[in-house]
Amino acid sequence: MNKCQILVVEDDAPVRNLITTTLKAHEYRFVTAADGSTAVMEAASHNPDIILLDLGLPDIDGVEVIRRIRSWSNVPIIVISARSEDSDKIDALDAGADDYLTKPFSVEELLARLRVTQRRLALMNGSGSQEAVYINSRLRIDYVSGCAYLNDEEMHLTPMEYRLLCLLAQNTGKVLTHKFITQSVWGSSWDNDVGSLRVFMATLRKKLERSPGAPQYIQTHIGIGYRMVKIE
Numbered sequence: 001m002n003k004c005q006i007l008v009v010e011d012d013a014p015v016r017n018l019i020t021t022t023l024k025a026h027e028y029r030f031v032t033a034a035d036g037s038t039a040v041m042e043a044a045s046h047n048p049d050i051i052l053l054d055l056g057l058p059d060i061d062g063v064e065v066i067r068r069i070r071s072w073s074n075v076p077i078i079v080i081s082a083r084s085e086d087s088d089k090i091d092a093l094d095a096g097a098d099d100y101l102t103k104p105f106s107v108e109e110l111l112a113r114l115r116v117t118q119r120r121l122a123l124m125n126g127s128g129s130q131e132a133v134y135i136n137s138r139l140r141i142d143y144v145s146g147c148a149y150l151n152d153e154e155m156h157l158t159p160m161e162y163r164l165l166c167l168l169a170q171n172t173g174k175v176l177t178h179k180f181i182t183q184s185v186w187g188s189s190w191d192n193d194v195g196s197l198r199v200f201m202a203t204l205r206k207k208l209e210r211s212p213g214a215p216q217y218i219q220t221h222i223g224i225g226y227r228m229v230k231i232e
């Protein structure tokens with residue numbers, strides 16, 4: 001599985017070495033960059049499969065690096081953030097990052113994030129995102145008829161819940177921010193109405209999850225947003 005090439009963008013040499021040592025041990029190929037402008041050039045010249053991007057870089061801000069790369073590429077970007085505040089992660093996700101790691105992170109966390117991203121890549125490349133039917137374990141969405149099924153039984157969803165479910169399904173594996181979800185599902189007049197989103201999410205989970213208190217399908221990222229998980 002690991003013939004994946006990763007661009008590692010990190011100015012802190014010990015952290016960069018920890019990452020590259022881990023990648024080497026798990027048979028990932030990689031290239032490195034120690035600042036933002038090199039990162040943008042390397043992304044263009046090497047066409048990596050995944051980018052690991054530190055947000056605090058000496059020249060350009062990591063969020064600006066994401067914006068530049070997103071102007072031509074959909075390559076999955078996992079941001080590495082040292083700051084404990086959520087705002088920089090949210091800015092990065094809104095600029096088009098797919099996922100995040102918070103420093104200090106363990107080798108296991110790094111590998112887990114890479115596996116999630118590789119599964120997402122496999123879904124994207126397997127034209128999974130363009131299929132008319134979405135299947136994720138017990139959940140099936142038939143986009144053509146506009147119906148969702150759980151264990152082959154039709155779910156009785158409101159139009160809002162259905163749109164919310166489809167948006168999450170179409171972005172399986174990716175963390176979506178509150179702002180992205182509210183703007184996509186309800187339009188800009190609902191900009192960041194997190195309270196209403198929580199209410200719709202709670203009713204959707206009651207219908208979707210076996211145990212809404214310990215959800216399997218939809219992960220909560222506190223203060224940031226939600227992610228649909230691909231169930232093995």
Ligand code: CA
Binds near residue numbers: 011056057
């Ligand atoms: Ca840094």
